[in-house]
Amino acid sequence: MAKRDLRFYWKLFSSTFTLSAFTFGGGYVIIPLMRKKFVQQYHWLEEDEMLDLTAIAQSSPGPIAVNAAIIIGYRLAGMLGALVAIVGTVLPPLIILSVISLFYQAFRANQVVANVLRGMQAGVAAVIVDVTVTMGWGVAKEKNILSILMMAAAFVATYVFNVNVAFIVLACGLIGFLCFRQKKSGEVSK
Amino acid sequence: MIYLQLLWSFFQIGLFSFGGGYASMRLIQNQVVTLHHWLDMTQFADIITISQMTPGPVAINSATFVGTHIAGFWGSIVATVGCVIPSCIIVIALAKIYTKYRQLDAMQAVLKGLRPAVVALIASAGLSILILSLWQGGAVSWSPASIDWICAALFAAALFILRKWKPNPIWVMVGCGILGACIFPFVG
Numbered sequence: 001m002a003k004r005d006l007r008f009y010w011k012l013f014s015s016t017f018t019l020s021a022f023t024f025g026g027g028y029v030i031i032p033l034m035r036k037k038f039v040q041q042y043h044w045l046e047e048d049e050m051l052d053l054t055a056i057a058q059s060s061p062g063p064i065a066v067n068a069a070i071i072i073g074y075r076l077a078g079m080l081g082a083l084v085a086i087v088g089t090v091l092p093p094l095i096i097l098s099v100i101s102l103f104y105q106a107f108r109a110n111q112v113v114a115n116v117l118r119g120m121q122a123g124v125a126a127v128i129v130d131v132t133v134t135m136g137w138g139v140a141k142e143k144n145i146l147s148i149l150m151m152a153a154a155f156v157a158t159y160v161f162n163v164n165v166a167f168i169v170l171a172c173g174l175i176g177f178l179c180f181r182q183k184k185s186g187e188v189s190k
Numbered sequence: 191m192i193y194l195q196l197l198w199s200f201f202q203i204g205l206f207s208f209g210g211g212y213a214s215m216r217l218i219q220n221q222v223v224t225l226h227h228w229l230d231m232t233q234f235a236d237i238i239t240i241s242q243m244t245p246g247p248v249a250i251n252s253a254t255f256v257g258t259h260i261a262g263f264w265g266s267i268v269a270t271v272g273c274v275i276p277s278c279i280i281v282i283a284l285a286k287i288y289t290k291y292r293q294l295d296a297m298q299a300v301l302k303g304l305r306p307a308v309v310a311l312i313a314s315a316g317l318s319i320l321i322l323s324l325w326q327g328g329a330v331s332w333s334p335a336s337i338d339w340i341c342a343a344l345f346a347a348a349l350f351i352l353r354k355w356k357p358n359p360i361w362v363m364v365g366c367g368i369l370g371a372c373i374f375p376f377v378g
Contacts, residue, residue, distance in 0.1 A: 023245050024360060028210065056284045059297050062204045062277030063211070063247030070281045082282065086274060093246025094270055097254035098263070100240060104255075108236070112371055119370015120239045121323040122341040123363035126348035127242070128316030131212050133353070135309045147306045154310035158216060159317060162224060165217045168307055169206045176303015177296060 004077050009084050016069050016088030030065045192261050193268045200253045200272035209308035211248040216311035218252050228256050235319050249273050
């Protein structure tokens, strides 16, 4: 384990900062990069410990990159480590988006930018529809009636009735807790 | 007062967004557009678009943007802190449970229940942005004149390319942006 002096905190901060600043494509991309840095380069963590930490980061609510930073920082150096890692991870998007929001009005009023954004919106819609189809197909393939019904009901609730998303998440989490835990033996026989 | 509202809204976004950035979009839309009217749908879609092009989680990006937009520098800090607090508490609690029991059985069951919800949330956010794109924020109707056919064509082409060749989504969006910049000046 690394010595927790100022140098260690600086290394933790600068590595989370650079990882966050140069990782495009969200939480699923940053985790393998963190593994490379903290396991293979710095040897701060063991390989299988990193796998466990990843599982926790992905199981928790909130941005996966932030979760991963918290748990790695916490594991290495307790609360202070978690804090340093969070600040390192959050600063790059905070700085970039602050600059963008300052110039947003002028930026949006520019005709070229407006055209680019208009085209990109169609692209973003396609990306999200693509993700939906892939993930929806994944759920449908399990052939679990309850899951499919929940998917349909959750969609109607949020899209048609504008139900607060928090309630939908709570309800589905509760149903999962109640129904999917006991079903384990049934699943094996399928 | 606005700081408290921002903190509470983004606290909820942090607390209930499971399943990564795409799923959190609906939650952000719910809080920021539907409940508080801090952004309109076009601004929200802009944030999603910008978030896809910049590093960092969508939730943090929108916290910064909405915070700055509503209450300046401190607004962005407060919203970001609100967004991160639930993660801190839950991740550390789970880490403690995990090191003690080495099993997250109940958590796995909860996550299995959340997966269909996550798909539904992503689908709704996608549909909102698709409708915004095809009707450019105007009323939704089936009359051909009201539809932005260029956006529809870009959408269809992008979806086809994504399904068929599975490229990095960033390039698909950049391509749509460049095509938009080239085509829209000539057709309005």
